[in-house]
Amino acid sequence: MASPVSADTIELLNDPVQGGLVKGQVPAGSALELDGKEIQVTAEGRFVFGFNRDDTEARVLAARFPDGSKAEKSVRPGKREFRVQEIDGLPPEQVTPPDDVLERIRSEARLVARARDRFEGHEDWVEGFDWPVEGRISGEYGSQRILNGEPRQPHFGVDIAAPDGTPIKAPAGGVVSMTHEDMYFSGATLVVDHGHGVSTTYLHMSEISVEPGQRVHRGDLLGKVGATGRATGPHLCWRMNWGSTRVDPALLAPPME
Ligand SMILES: [Zn+2]
Structure with missing residues (x-):
């Protein structure tokens, strides 16, 4: 018998932190708002949203339950320390991209932003995430x-260091x-949409094995590790987003070996 409490x-x-995805549960059939804006809830009552790296303010969840009652919950992200590295004396052209590529950089950023800003109904994010590649972590969120x-x-x-050609799952x-x-x-x-605004991005690939609109299942081959674009060596830069909010995939994937 269900507990009335x-x-x-x-x-x-899970614990809300800066740069973290927050997963939660409300009774099935509830409606939910985040800071006054409705967010998606699965048929079983699961929901998700994210905090940016530098967020410090609480966000407010407001639920309307199936029996008509209401509740609010204030969620403040826990603070994290991020590594900061100062490098001086670099030639200026290494710091600022040349003018003639700025327009290209902007239009490519718009393509990625559009791919992330989707809030589709599929619920693949609920099952959690594996590492797409295993290897030494060479760069942190x-x-x-x-x-x-x-x-x-x-x-x-x-950043996950792996040899050129390593399969990305x-x-x-x-x-x-x-x-x-x-x-x-x-x-x-490559960008893969896991539903409810959650997406993952894969950078510097040597090969892409899937096409836009294709449905993929956990463990399917997405492509191969490479060093394309501005990369110093073969690795997978793996990213995770909730709409335009960028979150840390390492907080969600299981411990590696
Ligand atoms: Zn990276």
């Missing part, structure tokens, strides 16, 4: 470089929302 609650299934005194955009992926089911063979920074780039 926990009937009408908004339950979080949230780390930032300050080049010649200019703060760069933080690193929003997890789908960490969860989803639908391929974008492929691009040659982006300026990220080379061959």
